[in-house]
Amino acid sequence: MAIFLASCAALASGAFGEFVATFSIVGPDVEVVRSGERFVLEVRADFNAPLVACSFNLCAMGEAGAVLVRRSADPQEPNGLTYISCISQEPTFEDGLPWDLAAQGPLQEVLMDMEPADGDGISPADDVLIEAVEVVAYGQGGLTIVLDEPQAATTLGAPDGTMFDVVTVDPAASSITFQVRGILGDLDDDGDVDLLDFALFQACFTGPQVSAPEQCQSADLDRDGDVDVMDFWIFAARFTGPS
Ligand SMILES: [Ca+2]
Ligand SMILES: [Ca+2]
Ligand SMILES: [Ca+2]
Numbered sequence: 001m002a003i004f005l006a007s008c009a010a011l012a013s014g015a016f017g018e019f020v021a022t023f024s025i026v027g028p029d030v031e032v033v034r035s036g037e038r039f040v041l042e043v044r045a046d047f048n049a050p051l052v053a054c055s056f057n058l059c060a061m062g063e064a065g066a067v068l069v070r071r072s073a074d075p076q077e078p079n080g081l082t083y084i085s086c087i088s089q090e091p092t093f094e095d096g097l098p099w100d101l102a103a104q105g106p107l108q109e110v111l112m113d114m115e116p117a118d119g120d121g122i123s124p125a126d127d128v129l130i131e132a133v134e135v136v137a138y139g140q141g142g143l144t145i146v147l148d149e150p151q152a153a154t155t156l157g158a159p160d161g162t163m164f165d166v167v168t169v170d171p172a173a174s175s176i177t178f179q180v181r182g183i184l185g186d187l188d189d190d191g192d193v194d195l196l197d198f199a200l201f202q203a204c205f206t207g208p209q210v211s212a213p214e215q216c217q218s219a220d221l222d223r224d225g226d227v228d229v230m231d232f233w234i235f236a237a238r239f240t241g242p243s
């Protein structure tokens with residue numbers, strides 16, 4: 001691990017000159033998320049040589065905050081890139097979560113194939129899912145999540161001792177911004193989830209796969225377009241009574 005950290009700090013400068021990788025962050029196609037709402041962000045990449053390791057930082061900026069609650073790159077849980085496992089120095093994979101991206105600072109993710117066979121690695125391709133992370137927004141106001149300082153490696157070692165190449169982020173897709181509003185389930189925006197909110201919820205309840213009208217978007221708590229019993233269970237779990 002110490003060697004790995006040292007390698008990580010000493011940025012490679014074109015050790016693999018022909019290697020080109022571009023990273024981006026992708027989130028739900030919404031402008032507004034509710035405080036307490038959980039959503040998924042994907043780190044994706046285009047690259048032209050087999051990828052065996054990468055690292056990047058996730059940061060949160062703005063008035064509202066975000067807590068990272070789950071990673072997909074659990075060594076025990078294949079994320080679609082089954083030979084990729086995750087090591088995170090700060091925090092460790094096992095005990096680091098939840099990680100408050102606003103209060104605790106950037107989270108560095110390091111994903112790698114621990115023992116790649118010769119020629120192993122994720123095959124070169126466009127728009128590859130590197131990792132999906134689940135985030136819960138909190139507070140009120142603007143929230144921007146930034147993908148920062150991505151690095152990647154085509155091998156776990158090179159003759160000159162360098163490991164990672166600096167890669168680029170897609171400038172148009174290196175960050176994602178939301179407005180964080182209210183509390184999930186607080187349909188009248190008065191700071192609680194009580195029977196008055198339930199009355200509004202009930203008025204919007206139409207069942208599965210019935211498209212919710214504009215005024216009922218805030219009752220679609222799982223954001224699948226309808227207001228059904230799945231939304232009700234989320235509402236019930238958030239029920240606080242009047243404040
Ligand atoms: Ca309320
Ligand atoms: Ca539904
Ligand atoms: Ca729904």
Ligand SMILES: [Ca+2]
Nearest residue numbers: 190192194242
């Ligand atoms: Ca109330």
